[in-house]
Amino acid sequence: MLLRFALASFMGLSACSDNGDGDPVPNPTGVTGAGTLAELRQIATLPGGYAGEIHIVGDGWPADNSAQELTLTFQMEGLAGVRQFELRVQPEPASAFDASGAVFTPTQPFVTPFASGIQMEGTVMRMGGASLSSIVEGTATLGTLTILTSSKFNTFTDARLVVTLLSIGPSSSQRDEYESESLQLGIDVGGR
Secondary structure, X not given: OHHHHHHHHHHHHHOOOOOOOOOOOOOOOOOOHHHHOOOOEOEEEOOOOOOOXXXXXXXXXXXXXXXXXXXXXXXXXXXXXXXXXXXXXXXXXXXXXXXXXXXXXXXXXXXXXXXXXXXXXXXXXXXXXXXXXXXXXXXXXXXXXXXXXXXXXXXOOOEEEEEXXXXXXXXXXXXXXXXXXXXXXXXXXXXX
């Protein structure tokens, strides 16, 4: 009898919402798209001609609280003739993050035309930059994404940020593009 009570209590707590609207905290297990990637890594080798490797470094992950700040800095190695880049990051699930308050800050010499550095396309955060002054060679940092977990996020939330596209090169017509299947790049934010 005590075991049944303990099990019922645990199940009730794990389905609680922290904002009082009665919705359970999302824990997607059948996510499609970028969510079908089994394991994410923070380093990817790039076989194209404009970049050799991308790294994600940062702070705040894994997360265990709502409104927790996460930072992801995108660092590149082996750059050759680069003047432009685009990154797309998919929050999974979107409800675990406050994407509306997210900011992408490009690192010099890169600049971005968007005030927050991010253009939203559905739930995907689209970030980019261009160097107006010089060609970028060797090792460089593209910029830093700062995002908060949402009010629905807690220790049990199964969530991640997945890089779904990296496009990099000297111009908009000359770029190497890498999608999530080949990159397998991102971070597990909680639950996994």
